[in-house]
Amino acid sequence: MTNKEFVVFGLGRFGKSVATTLADSGCEVLVVDDNEDKIQEMADIVTYAVKANVTDVDTMETLGISNFDGAIVAIGENLEASVMVTILAKELGIPYVLAKAQNDLHAKILKKVGADMVVFPEKETGIRIANKLLLGNFFDAVELSSTFSMMEIEALTEWNGHSLRELNLRAKYKVNVIGIKKNGVLDINTDADSPVSKNDILVMIGKNETLNKLASMHSK
Numbered sequence: 462m463t464n465k466e467f468v469v470f471g472l473g474r475f476g477k478s479v480a481t482t483l484a485d486s487g488c489e490v491l492v493v494d495d496n497e498d499k500i501q502e503m504a505d506i507v508t509y510a511v512k513a514n515v516t517d518v519d520t521m522e523t524l525g526i527s528n529f530d531g532a533i534v535a536i537g538e539n540l541e542a543s544v545m546v547t548i549l550a551k552e553l554g555i556p557y558v559l560a561k562a563q564n565d566l567h568a569k570i571l572k573k574v575g576a577d578m579v580v581f582p583e584k585e586t587g588i589r590i591a592n593k594l595l596l597g598n599f600f601d602a603v604e605l606s607s608t609f610s611m612m613e614i615e616a617l618t619e620w621n622g623h624s625l626r627e628l629n630l631r632a633k634y635k636v637n638v639i640g641i642k643k644n645g646v647l648d649i650n651t652d653a654d655s656p657v658s659k660n661d662i663l664v665m666i667g668k669n670e671t672l673n674k675l676a677s678m679h680s681k
């Protein structure tokens with residue numbers, strides 16, 4: 462199997478971080494930026510580093526990126542460059558183009574011109590960090606989106622001796638229990654009729670606010 466190939470346009474903090482992570486994971490990575498210093502900085506980290514203006518269509522067409530698996534448009538400030546390179550990447554046939562937006566209007570434009578995914582790195586990181594602060598360090602949590610997480614919640618005292626069927630957590634809290642850890646061993650084939658013990662850890666998927674509420678009920 463050949464390694465996946467990605468092109469990253471723009472080497473701001475976001476572009477650099479995406480390019481470095483992809484390269485560290487064994488992907489073939491081409492980076493493009495019109496700033497010589499940024500290109501030099503990445504030359505030893507990625508497969509190819511090319512100094513070019515992304516609005517220069519002729520140069521972009523010579524990069525040979527049409528068979529790449531994905532493009533990351535990591536140019537925020539320069540709206541024209543961000544939009545142009547998104548259009549170009551799609552026209553060249555790149556199946557997945559992820560673009561960074563500065564604001565909602567920028568995001569709308571990027572979607573209209575064909576971006577498959579639009580991200581707001583600073584906003585999304587802020588939400589993720591706030592959620593992590595809210596979730597605290599008591600329980601393990603995996604963020605599934607900005608709204609939903611999978612989280613370990615220790616059984617509330619009042620759940621002791623009741624089965625999942627009786628507790629009916631899905632109806633009561635709109636959470637799904639996907640497994641139960643007993644004495645540190647996770648069982649994902651949970652029997653809805655087995656009683657939950659107060660030391661059990663329930664692995665749940667649900668809305669962050671609901672999971673936070675359940676976690677705080679436990680720590681009271």
Ligand code: ATP
Binds near residue numbers: 473499
């Ligand atoms: P970050 O927040 O990720 O640090 P930023 O929003 O501060 O990024 P941008 O202004 O979006 O930075 O620029 C990101 C990179 O894109 C810069 O390294 C810049 O040199 C590069 N860049 C901007 N316009 C072009 C262009 N037309 N062609 C090539 N590279 C460009």
